[in-house]
Amino acid sequence: MVLKKRVITALILIAIVIAALFYLPSIGFKIFTGFFILLAAWEWGHLIGCSSLWHKIGFCLAILLALFATNYAAPLWILGGSVVWWLVALGWMILYPKGADFWRQNQWLKYLLGFVMLLPAWYGVNYLHDRPQGPALVLLLLLIIWGADSGAYFAGRRWGKQKLAEKLSPKKTLQGVFGGLVTAFVLAAVCIYAAQLQLGQLPFVGILILFTVMLSIMGDLFESMLKRMQDVKDSGSLLPGHGGVLDRVDSLTAAAPGFALGVLFLAGF
Numbered sequence: 001m002v003l004k005k006r007v008i009t010a011l012i013l014i015a016i017v018i019a020a021l022f023y024l025p026s027i028g029f030k031i032f033t034g035f036f037i038l039l040a041a042w043e044w045g046h047l048i049g050c051s052s053l054w055h056k057i058g059f060c061l062a063i064l065l066a067l068f069a070t071n072y073a074a075p076l077w078i079l080g081g082s083v084v085w086w087l088v089a090l091g092w093m094i095l096y097p098k099g100a101d102f103w104r105q106n107q108w109l110k111y112l113l114g115f116v117m118l119l120p121a122w123y124g125v126n127y128l129h130d131r132p133q134g135p136a137l138v139l140l141l142l143l144i145i146w147g148a149d150s151g152a153y154f155a156g157r158r159w160g161k162q163k164l165a166e167k168l169s170p171k172k173t174l175q176g177v178f179g180g181l182v183t184a185f186v187l188a189a190v191c192i193y194a195a196q197l198q199l200g201q202l203p204f205v206g207i208l209i210l211f212t213v214m215l216s217i218m219g220d221l222f223e224s225m226l227k228r229m230q231d232v233k234d235s236g237s238l239l240p241g242h243g244g245v246l247d248r249v250d251s252l253t254a255a256a257p258g259f260a261l262g263v264l265f266l267a268g269f
Contacts, residue, residue: 006224013248017142021135030126034067036245037122041114043235043246047226048110059111066115070123075264079127082120082257086215089222089254096167100229117253124256128263136195141212141259143191145251148213149220155179164217169224177217184213200266208262212255219254223247 020032023078041063045056070078092099103109128137156176164172188209192199199205227233237247 006226009243013170014146018139021129021138026130029204033035033122033125034064036248036249037067037118040118040235040249043244044114044118046231046244047223047230047235047246048107048114049230049232050107059114063118065117066119067122070119073123075127075260077255078120078123078209079261079264082116082124082254083176083215083261086218086254090218093221093225096225097229103226103229114266116140120257121249121253124258124260125252127260128256131263131267133195133197136191136197137263139195140188140191140197141256142186143211144178144209144259145189145216145255146185148180148216149251150180151183152176152180152217165221168221168228172221174216180217181210181213185209204266208259209267211262212259214238215258216251218252218257222254223250230241 020029024032038060041060042056042170045059050059110142125138125141128134128141131137150170153176155178156173159175159179163170163172164174164177185206191197192205199208200259208230210239223235237242
């Protein structure tokens with residue numbers, strides 16, 4: 001029953017996202033993606049244990065203002081800064097559960113991380129959408145993430161034995177990661193061929209896909225770590241079978257800016 005709910009919800013979301021991706025103009029797509037970021041920001045308040053309605057509203061308004069501000073920022077700074085942050089986050093995840101007490105005691109840090117995670121994700125997706133062949137580039141990013149997630153889920157269920165990060169997410173396995181990689185590469189190859197995307201030399205494109213998959217896994221694991229530190233199962237309940245919006249975009253928060261940075265470099269700035 002849970003799997004059925006997941007599949008139905010996923011199909012509806014995919015249809016909505018693809019329609020927005022290919023039929024909305026740039027400003028419309030920015031508003032569309034901004035709406036989902038604001039939903040994720042609201043759920044972030046729940047995730048970090050904020051019980052004040054006004055604090056959540058204030059945080060969402062601050063995120064909204066910051067979204068406008070990012071339009072005046074240099075892509076390299078936002079995208080590159082995000083990748084640097086995720087390297088720091090990787091160290092944090094490796095050291096877990098060290099740092100858990102510091103997290104729980106510093107509410108300002110929790111709000112700050114909301115900005116660090118959500119803003120570059122929105123910026124990265126819209127940076128890609130505004131480029132030549134932009135909708136196809138965003139679709140490629142999404143297929144890599146969806147392929148990595150779905151492939152890992154089914155491969156892990158069928159063959160999973162060796163744990164990837166048991167302290168953070170006990171169900172994730174190395175076999176699942178391999179299955180996710182294979183699925184992501186297959187879907188990416190189909191998308192690149194069908195859309196005739198010109199991304200550069202094949203080895204560099206392969207590295208970019210691998211890099212994006214690794215970042216998507218990090219985004220997923222990082223939210224899992226935060227939920228464990230807050231003793232929360234899901235960020236919300238808006239999406240049947242999936243939890244909240246934040247639970248669906250956790251991989252995107254890391255993968256989108258990383259993939260966009262890779263495209264920026266492949267294009268030679």
